[in-house]
Amino acid sequence: MAVTIQHLNSDATFLFTFEPRSYQHSQAVPSKSPKPFRILLDPWITGPAKFIHPKLAKATHRQPPCILSLLELAEPDLIIISHHSSKHCNEATLRQLPAIGTKTIILTTTPSARKIKSWKYFEKSRVRILPKWEPPESGDPKTPNIFRFTVPSTPPGEPGEVTVTFIPQKHDLFGLRYAVGITYRPPSPQLYQLPLLPKLRSKSQSSLRSTRSAAPSPQQQQHSSPPPDDRPISILYAPHSISYSAIHSYVTSHLVSEAALPLTVLLHPFNTHHEVPFSKPRDTVPSSGVEIATKLAAKVWISAHDGDLVHRGFTSKFFTRIQRNPHSEDHIRNFLAQAENGANKTTVVDLESGEKTIIESTTSKNGTVDEREPRRNEQERQQIENNSTLDEECESCRKGASKVEEDQSQNLPKVGLSDSGKGQVQAEMLMGSWERCNWRSNLELFLKKEEGGQGGSLTKQRSLFDS
Numbered sequence: 001m002a003v004t005i006q007h008l009n010s011d012a013t014f015l016f017t018f019e020p021r022s023y024q025h026s027q028a029v030p031s032k033s034p035k036p037f038r039i040l041l042d043p044w045i046t047g048p049a050k051f052i053h054p055k056l057a058k059a060t061h062r063q064p065p066c067i068l069s070l071l072e073l074a075e076p077d078l079i080i081i082s083h084h085s086s087k088h089c090n091e092a093t094l095r096q097l098p099a100i101g102t103k104t105i106i107l108t109t110t111p112s113a114r115k116i117k118s119w120k121y122f123e124k125s126r127v128r129i130l131p132k133w134e135p136p137e138s139g140d141p142k143t144p145n146i147f148r149f150t151v152p153s154t155p156p157g158e159p160g161e162v163t164v165t166f167i168p169q170k171h172d173l174f175g176l177r178y179a180v181g182i183t184y185r186p187p188s189p190q191l192y193q194l195p196l197l198p199k200l201r202s203k204s205q206s207s208l209r210s211t212r213s214a215a216p217s218p219q220q221q222q223h224s225s226p227p228p229d230d231r232p233i234s235i236l237y238a239p240h241s242i243s244y245s246a247i248h249s250y251v252t253s254h255l256v257s258e259a260a261l262p263l264t265v266l267l268h269p270f271n272t273h274h275e276v277p278f279s280k281p282r283d284t285v286p287s288s289g290v291e292i293a294t295k296l297a298a299k300v301w302i303s304a305h306d307g308d309l310v311h312r313g314f315t316s317k318f319f320t321r322i323q324r325n326p327h328s329e330d331h332i333r334n335f336l337a338q339a340e341n342g343a344n345k346t347t348v349v350d351l352e353s354g355e356k357t358i359i360e361s362t363t364s365k366n367g368t369v370d371e372r373e374p375r376r377n378e379q380e381r382q383q384i385e386n387n388s389t390l391d392e393e394c395e396s397c398r399k400g401a402s403k404v405e406e407d408q409s410q411n412l413p414k415v416g417l418s419d420s421g422k423g424q425v426q427a428e429m430l431m432g433s434w435e436r437c438n439w440r441s442n443l444e445l446f447l448k449k450e451e452g453g454q455g456g457s458l459t460k461q462r463s464l465f466d467s
Contacts, residue, residue, distance in 0.1 A: 001186050001230050002360040005265065005302065007351035009065040011087060012239045012305040014041045014267065015073065020151075020160065020186030021230060034187050037151050037162065040076040041180075041237065042083075045069065047092030049085065059087065062308045066354030070096045078149065080130070080164060081108035082180050082239065084115050095121060102126075107147060107164060133167040133181070135249040146254065153187030160187040163258070169246040179238040181250055183260045186230050233359075234260035236296075237267040239305035241288045244295060251296065262297035264359065267304040270327040270350065289332075293346045294339045300359060301332065303350040 004017040016039040045065045048058040067073065070093065079097075081089045089112045097104065099121055106127045108116065116127050131144045151160035162184050169177035234255055236247070255261050268289040293301050327335075332348045340346075349357050 001233070002358055003184070003233050003235075003264070004356055004358050005351075006356040007302075007353060008067060009044060010063045010308065010353045011044060012042045013044050013065070014237075014304070015039070015076070016041065016182075016235070018162075018184045018186070018233065034154055034157070035152070036074075037160075037184065038074060038076040038078075039162075039182065040070070040073070040079045042081060042088040042239070043070060043079065043093045044087055044090040045093045045096070047086075047090060049087040049090065063353055075102060076104050078162070078164070079104055079106045080180060080182075081106065081112045081116075082130075082166070082178065082237065083176070084109065084111040088112075088239075089115060091119060095119075097122075099123070105149075109166060130164065130166045130180075133165045133250050133254075136253055151185075151187055158188045160185045163254070165250070165254070167242070167247055167250055169242050176240040177242050177246070178240070179236055179242045179247055181247070181254070182235040182237070183232050183255070183258050184235075185232040185258070188230070232258050232260040233264045234258070235265045235267065236263060236292070236298075237304065238288075238292075239267070239269065241269060242292075243288055244291045247292070262299060263293075264299050266293050266296070266298040266301045266346075268292065268301060269305050270303045270329075270332055290335050290339050293336060298346045300347045300349055300357070301336075302357065 001021045002019050004015075004019070006015045006017075007013070008015055018037040018039075020034040020036075045067060046069075048060045050058040079094075083089065089108065094106075094116070100123060104126065106116065106122065107130050108127065109130050113127050113129055116122060117124060128147070131147050134143075134145050136145075145165060147164045149162040149164070151162060153159045162182070165181045167179040167181055168175070172178075251261070255263075266289065270289075289301065292298065329348045329350050336346050336348070351357060
């Protein structure tokens, strides 16, 4: 299974293409490959982004997008609009899409939905409200906090699922501190018994629905889930940065129940002018992004919303005077290395307009998933083993690590630019020794770390993994 992430402009427009693994159900009757699932995020391709009125403030791309029209792309399944401003919800760009006769669903916030419906261009049924995340224990059980989209499969497989939610930061005066959480679980070749996942409260069988995500429960049930070698992909998009405390309940509730940790992709700005909107940054380190990448062991951190724009209008001098404190990939790697005590486990990527990065997962023979296993010499491997503080469960996984590395040396993961860009670049991705375990052990250890930081507040959630 792989996800391809393409940066369509120099700002915050991304195209995600999820490609599930092709399974051979029978030698006599070969099965069809499942179709890719595509998500288009905050499309801004043409036209200026204006603030109230073009004479007051407007922005344009200094570097042109890689496409001239959205019609150049394959039809997306979902379009996610995270904010009502023209940089995220651009009318000229969205009007490039067909008004009728398309399968694309536009998933957006409430202010953006009102804005889009005021154009009277799209069918009302195609514009859906992006649910706002609330912890399951504090929200209204009848109010959905997760949007769920069923991913069709090919017989005899079972369908997969995409979940999307909007996570706002409380007490944010300007409404810019938020995140969009996305998970993708691919279609599976058969009904798979996946233990320790929560029972959803919604009984709807619709292929397109919103539900309230339940808190983790030890109840075992059958899910249309893939085998353990296809762990769900998790993406967190925070274009203006967000504090870790704002996403904490989403991580410990939804991502844990979906077995979607460690985080696959973090889309977060490198520059610090997003840390405190409309004010001078207090420091020169993108602290929120470093904290999120470190605590969630993010596999890849991709720069988002760092585009160099051309500002015009009466307030242009105000925007150009905002201190940016730009950071390169090397700067971010150094910050992460310091936060991770020298063990940089996150790959840092800065995509130019039109460039892609492909994240592939590889599977060892014993069923564990390892998406970032680097080539290590004997000295490095010995150092990791000496410094390891894993528990007994992880110790058994580490004893077979040498066999895992031998099995995976033939098919290392590739994370790099597309052939049409600067050429395929294979980035060596470091990982913590605790990731050698399967997803069950990963989540167990993640909750141990959270329990240590929260003073035992997650004891009930740890019981989720008791056998």
